[in-house]
Amino acid sequence: MNRLRAVAVAAAPWAIIAVLLAAALFIKPAATGTTVQPPPIAVTDRFYGVASPAPGVVWVAGSGGKIVRSDDAGASWRAQPSGTRAHLQAIAAWDAQRAVAVGNDGSVLMTGDGGVSWRRIELRAAKVGDKLLRVRALAGGAVLAVGTFGAVLKTTDYGATWQRISKNEDIAWNDVAVSNGAYWIVGEFGRMRVSRDGGAHWREIKSPVQSSLTGIAFRDERHGVAVGLDGVVLVTADGGGQWRRAQSGIKEHLYAVIAYSAGWWAAGDKGWLLAGDPAGQKWTARRLGEREFAWHTDLASGPPGIYLAGANLGLWDDSGWRKF
Numbered sequence: 001m002n003r004l005r006a007v008a009v010a011a012a013p014w015a016i017i018a019v020l021l022a023a024a025l026f027i028k029p030a031a032t033g034t035t036v037q038p039p040p041i042a043v044t045d046r047f048y049g050v051a052s053p054a055p056g057v058v059w060v061a062g063s064g065g066k067i068v069r070s071d072d073a074g075a076s077w078r079a080q081p082s083g084t085r086a087h088l089q090a091i092a093a094w095d096a097q098r099a100v101a102v103g104n105d106g107s108v109l110m111t112g113d114g115g116v117s118w119r120r121i122e123l124r125a126a127k128v129g130d131k132l133l134r135v136r137a138l139a140g141g142a143v144l145a146v147g148t149f150g151a152v153l154k155t156t157d158y159g160a161t162w163q164r165i166s167k168n169e170d171i172a173w174n175d176v177a178v179s180n181g182a183y184w185i186v187g188e189f190g191r192m193r194v195s196r197d198g199g200a201h202w203r204e205i206k207s208p209v210q211s212s213l214t215g216i217a218f219r220d221e222r223h224g225v226a227v228g229l230d231g232v233v234l235v236t237a238d239g240g241g242q243w244r245r246a247q248s249g250i251k252e253h254l255y256a257v258i259a260y261s262a263g264w265w266a267a268g269d270k271g272w273l274l275a276g277d278p279a280g281q282k283w284t285a286r287r288l289g290e291r292e293f294a295w296h297t298d299l300a301s302g303p304p305g306i307y308l309a310g311a312n313l314g315l316w317d318d319s320g321w322r323k324f
Contacts, residue, residue, distance in 0.1 A: 040077040049090035050309035052302030061088035092137035102132035146173035165199025179218035186213035219259035227254035235280035288321040
């Protein structure tokens with residue numbers, strides 16, 4: 001009897017091990033809980049372009065092919081699958097359904113369903129440079145995009161077919177604007193050009209600076225503003241016939257400018273936001289926040305204020321600066 005008891009005691013640990021092995025091999029644990037989803041906007045995200053085509057609707061594009069959208073003026077966001085990992089440098093939209101994004105490797109993406117799906121447009125290498133830097137959506141499905149190696153691209157059918165309307169050359173065009181039917185482009189070394197025949201011919205415009213120009217906008221057929229590195233602000237009051245320098249009050253780089261209400265807004269390095277009067281002669285520089293030193297490369301107007309995209313993403317309105 002004692003011997004049987006001893007054998008049973010000795011065998012007990014091995015029986016336990018056998019039961020545990022059987023459980024590991026044949027018993028599958030039931031799934032519990034939910035998969036943790038990454039936030040639509042992460043601290044490491046960098047956004048280069050922003051568009052607000054309708055009240056409350058905001059599209060933003062940036063690093064790693066990321067596109068996010070808000071339908072409630074930034075209160076909530078959702079990520080949209082772009083299908084690319086290339087950095088997207090700019091985004092523009094005609095309305096809440098149709099938009100275009102451009103970026104590195106000559107990337108051109110289009111959507112017609114509010115961003116539920118994005119479709120890559122394949123362009124021949126001859127049409128683009130290494131990088132497309134800015135895109136503007138115009139009435140009737142037209143688009144203008146600019147970039148490196150002198151690239152100026154145009155489409156009139158919501159991006160279905162594209163044509164290059166500039167020669168290949170060693171210059172990067174950083175922004176494009178349209179005023180009174182004329183196409184304006186600005187780029188490296190203070191270069192400016194205008195085409196008044198849809199891009200068939202271009203004329204060089206004398207610029208008062210030699211530092212790179214990064215943004216241009218027109219408020220009407222007479223008044224325009226261009227901004228650039230080292231705090232440069234150029235203004236015209238005669239439809240671009242003459243450009244002269246205005247005092248911005250800062251030396252930090254400026255990357256984007258828009259017409260807003262009766263005046264202007266410009267953004268750039270170290271959290272600076274500039275407000276200009278209607279003539280672009282008087283500028284007020286302010287920091288977005290006391291400890292705000294982030295750079296911003298694009299801005300868009302839409303109720304209730306100005307959306308800024310860059311090292312962070314936020315809204316400037318009557319209550320001040322709010323990061324998303």
